[in-house]
Amino acid sequence: MNRSFGYLIFCLLSLPGAVFANSTDNLRWSVDNSVRLNINSTNNITSRNYFIGLDSHKVFNDQNKDVGYSVVQLYYTKLSNQIPFPFMFGHADDEQIIIREAHYNFLTNRNSLIPNIRIGHFTLPFGLEDSQDTNGRLLDYGHGKNLGTKLDWGLLANKVHKHFEYKLSYSLGGKDDPKSKDGSYIITARISSLSHLDLNFGFSIYKAKLDNKARERVALDVKYHLYQWTIKNELAYGNTDNNASSYWLFEMNRLSVNEQWKVYLQYIFEDNHQQMQSDKKLVLGTRYSPDNHWDFSMQLKQQFQHPENNDELELLQAQLRYRF
């Protein structure tokens, strides 16, 4: 816990301008609370997760222009009977201060080809997750499972041009730790059409040495909005320690006219050539947001084909979230 605070203080003090700028100008901050219930029918385990976090965003500018912005998200996270538990935790009932996003983005001149540079702990730019942030939600695009980690410490070059945008990152492969472990590293990149357009498509690459395994991935993703409907597709192919693997996610969702309700259906296919049988899942979920503060979501994840030696997963999750 002390180590996490140390990184955060280091990060904040390292930010140029942060020390001198008016600390409340252009500052957004919110306390983000949520409780999550997980009912796993496969192993008859019911677990709960509690999150209390501080989410902040600050823009820094001089007399003439924005020079950068920071994002810092610090969450107290408590597990209760969580089996298996994420790598950051020591046991099924552990509690930790978790740093999610914590980075500073240096902005360069718009007419320059020199990219903006992000430094810190950020989400790896790959696939659908890059244009659709799922932070703090039940909805997920398999980022962590596919890449080995969702976030990492490092540098990220990025720029939005007239007809396309891109991100290219080099990170240390330490996941929540800002250091390389046993020569770990991650290179990730995504180039895409402009993310606000109704039709958005991207191409991503990923090469890493992570957890003492060599990993490579390429992915194509497409997102299309039509009226209240959205269709998303991500197709990834690669290998982990020379074992070929593939991943396909298809999602269809619908928003209500007032945007308080969202319903989504995902089909997820994963194939690892080491296994005789591929993994196929359906996820049916809904989200209700009556106002700017409350958010209730629920989803059922049902595996209908699973690799040998694995039990069939049936997981019901519900989450209540309140931001103020």
Place this chain on the structure above:
Amino acid sequence: MKLFGLLFLLVINNSLADAFCSLRDPVSQINTLYPNHESYISFVKKISHQTRKIVQENLPNNDLHFGELGQHTLYVVTKKQQAIGYVHVRSEQSDWGLVEIVWAIDVNFKIVDFTFQRCRSPEKAELIKAEFKQAIIGRDFELLKLYLAKDGISANHTLLSQINTDSNLVNVVLRCALKTLLLTQVVWHDELKQFTQQKP
């Protein structure tokens, strides 16, 4: 845990429904609306329930969607260290969900141009045609308000006679333009003083 107790005491109501890492500046839209600009400066301010009342008073029968409360950004677009205009993104409820429009406003608070950031309506193509834009470009809040029908939420004959569509999206864009001009002047009044004094 003491830290979080302190945070609860200090907190101010400035929330956003989604995590802040999902915030994106409308970089490509600013480039489209002000192709010759050199940079921009952000000013983040809170749209409060008090502001909501001001909208209801100045535009009877109108309201702000709950997603429009909280903190929002106005971009002052600059060239050669001079403000050449403002950019603000506002959402308006439509038959096809929220429509997000990026507005370009000059330093005299008149509409310069607009572009859709998000619009799922099939009628979008009609509204980006020159005739509709010509009808609203150059108008300030008071002049634009002359296009409102008596119900306060739809376009009147004066506007509809200048364009080839009577789609509900016309009403949506008109309401959005009016709220944008009103909120820009009310909420960012202090920050924009320095730039309005620069005006030619």
